[in-house]
Amino acid sequence: MKFELVCLFKFSGDVDDKQDYITKLIKAAEEDLLKRGVPKDLEGGASVKDMIFHPHALELKVVSDRYVRAHDAVFRLKKNLSRNLGKEYHIGIRGIDIISYIVELQCEFKPIEPVTVPFTEDIEFEERLCRFNASKLTQEQMENNYVDRIIKRIQEKVNAQHYKGKAEQWNLIWSSQEKRMVWDKDPTVEMEKRGWILKGPTKGKWFYKPQAAKILNTMERIAIEEVLQPLGFQEVIQSMMVPFDVWIDTGHMEGVPNEIYYVSEPLTRTPSEWEGFVDHVKIAREIPVALLKELISEPRSGICYAQCPVIYWSLRNQTIADESLPLLVYDRTVPSARYESGGRHGIERVDEFHRIEPVYIGTLEQLTDLRESLIQRYTYVFEEVLELEWRMAQVEPFYLQQSGGTDKGADENEGTIDFEAYLPYRGDRKESEWLEFQNLSIFGKYTKVFNIKSQAKELYSGCSGIGLERWASAFLAQKGLEPGDWPERFREFHGDPPKGLKLL
Ligand code: ATP
Ligand code: ZN
Numbered sequence: 001m002k003f004e005l006v007c008l009f010k011f012s013g014d015v016d017d018k019q020d021y022i023t024k025l026i027k028a029a030e031e032d033l034l035k036r037g038v039p040k041d042l043e044g045g046a047s048v049k050d051m052i053f054h055p056h057a058l059e060l061k062v063v064s065d066r067y068v069r070a071h072d073a074v075f076r077l078k079k080n081l082s083r084n085l086g087k088e089y090h091i092g093i094r095g096i097d098i099i100s101y102i103v104e105l106q107c108e109f110k111p112i113e114p115v116t117v118p119f120t121e122d123i124e125f126e127e128r129l130c131r132f133n134a135s136k137l138t139q140e141q142m143e144n145n146y147v148d149r150i151i152k153r154i155q156e157k158v159n160a161q162h163y164k165g166k167a168e169q170w171n172l173i174w175s176s177q178e179k180r181m182v183w184d185k186d187p188t189v190e191m192e193k194r195g196w197i198l199k200g201p202t203k204g205k206w207f208y209k210p211q212a213a214k215i216l217n218t219m220e221r222i223a224i225e226e227v228l229q230p231l232g233f234q235e236v237i238q239s240m241m242v243p244f245d246v247w248i249d250t251g252h253m254e255g256v257p258n259e260i261y262y263v264s265e266p267l268t269r270t271p272s273e274w275e276g277f278v279d280h281v282k283i284a285r286e287i288p289v290a291l292l293k294e295l296i297s298e299p300r301s302g303i304c305y306a307q308c309p310v311i312y313w314s315l316r317n318q319t320i321a322d323e324s325l326p327l328l329v330y331d332r333t334v335p336s337a338r339y340e341s342g343g344r345h346g347i348e349r350v351d352e353f354h355r356i357e358p359v360y361i362g363t364l365e366q367l368t369d370l371r372e373s374l375i376q377r378y379t380y381v382f383e384e385v386l387e388l389e390w391r392m393a394q395v396e397p398f399y400l401q402q403s404g405g406t407d408k409g410a411d412e413n414e415g416t417i418d419f420e421a422y423l424p425y426r427g428d429r430k431e432s433e434w435l436e437f438q439n440l441s442i443f444g445k446y447t448k449v450f451n452i453k454s455q456a457k458e459l460y461s462g463c464s465g466i467g468l469e470r471w472a473s474a475f476l477a478q479k480g481l482e483p484g485d486w487p488e489r490f491r492e493f494h495g496d497p498p499k500g501l502k503l504l
């Protein structure tokens with residue numbers, strides 16, 4: 001990496017006769033101040049190449065390497081010169097003009113297509129060497145690490161061009177015995193025919209009538225009574241709206257902004273401001289959308305995508321007492337909304353779904369044990385209560401997928417297990433795609449990002465997404481819709497089917 005910055009220091013007074021003094025300060029800084037950050041035993045840092053004095057200004061060219069960013073070097077120099085010139089001569093530095101800032105970096109690959117990134121101009125490549133112009137960045141943007149993030153983004157984009165189409169990591173851990181399938185129909189289609197479910201009032205949503213509602217609620221009870229309560233999880237109730245800053249921290253804003261349902265608030269609640277809108281609705285019986293746009297705010301939050309971000313938010317900057325570790329909570333009240341668009345199918349891939357999300361925070365040992373206990377309880381449920389044909393696979397942690405798939409920071413203790421079920425209506429068990437009906441993850445990053453600490457040890461966290469529509473889809477696809485065909489333990493939880501609603 002190479003940074004080359006040409007800038008102009010603008011002084012509050014005449015420095016014509018202070019050139020020697022300033023030059024001496026800069027030479028001294030090059031020996032020490034501009035080398036801070038360079039690992040011991042290594043050469044490097046920033047140095048000042050050209051200096052051109054003007055009566056009230058100094059033009060500088062600063063060249064540096066990966067250890068010291070040229071702009072950091074310039075800010076250090078500014079501080080140093082201001083302090084000394086102020087003390088000696090009562091001269092200050094009024095500001096810095098950036099004349100040009102060229103950054104060079106090596107990428108892992110040569111790009112296949114042109115790469116563009118905002119806040120830069122002229123991104124050029126010579127094989128793997130990338131050169132870009134960052135001259136338009138403001139001082140504040142430089143101080144806020146924009147340059148590092150631009151470099152990271154360029155590397156990400158080049159890598160993505162090469163990884164496009166490569167299969168995700170997927171390693172089988174365990175699979176159940178083959179089970180007898182009751183039928184090979186798509187349960188969504190059959191439930192619709194029987195009037196158990198109704199396509200929702202908007203895209204990708206469903207209205208669950210009593211028969212289907214009872215099945216989803218039975219799944220929820222099984223998960224709570226057979227998995228979460230025995231392991232000591234406590235229930236919380238969270239907000240369904242998630243502000244952008246929380247999702248910036250979790251990575252969702254860069255990973256899945258195209259799947260989020262955004263929320264707008266009314267700009268005002270004053271009825272008179274809405275009068276024209278109401279007039280229009282009363283007379284035209286339709287919504288004047290252009291007028292509505294003027295009456296609502298730009299979104300600053302979205303509807304829950306997964307419950308864990310707000311649970312992490314609730315613990316931001318907190319220290320968890322040892323007696324509360326591992327911290328085990330779950331939310332089951334807030335539905336998740338995801339714009340699945342072309343991927344929608346039946347009740348298994350919907351835009352609004354119901355999930356229980358247990359979240360756990362603890363030391364690595366605690367969470368490693370917990371993962372085992374969770375898998376044990378889940379296995380009991382899928383084998384003994386639902387009697388599913390299912391399997392577990394180690395996959396990329398979801399935050400790698402949900403944060404653009406480029407965050408390479410994961411350590412070996414982190415990871416995600418997907419639980420998948422065979423869907424006979426999709427065809428042969430070897431050839432067809434199985435349904436991910438839940439997952440289980442452990443991460444190191446969220447406790448750091450949200451600054452969640454313990455009294456002593458480093459904390460890890462994790463979550464498991466129990467999708468009720470997915471549990472139901474897996475179960476019904478294998479066991480059919482006739483209670484007489486359902487496994488006994490499930491029937492005990494479910495009880496008698498509801499009478500249902502007879503519509504003529
Ligand atoms: P997929 O790869 O199927 O899109 P995902 O990786 O996006 O799933 P996660 O964010 O890991 O899913 O969510 C965990 C759980 O939430 C899933 O295992 C599933 O039970 C449920 N889930 C996710 N998306 C949907 C959806 N669109 N409809 C119903 N359930 C869903
Ligand atoms: Zn989660």
Ligand code: MG
Nearest residue numbers: 259338340343
């Ligand atoms: Mg998804």
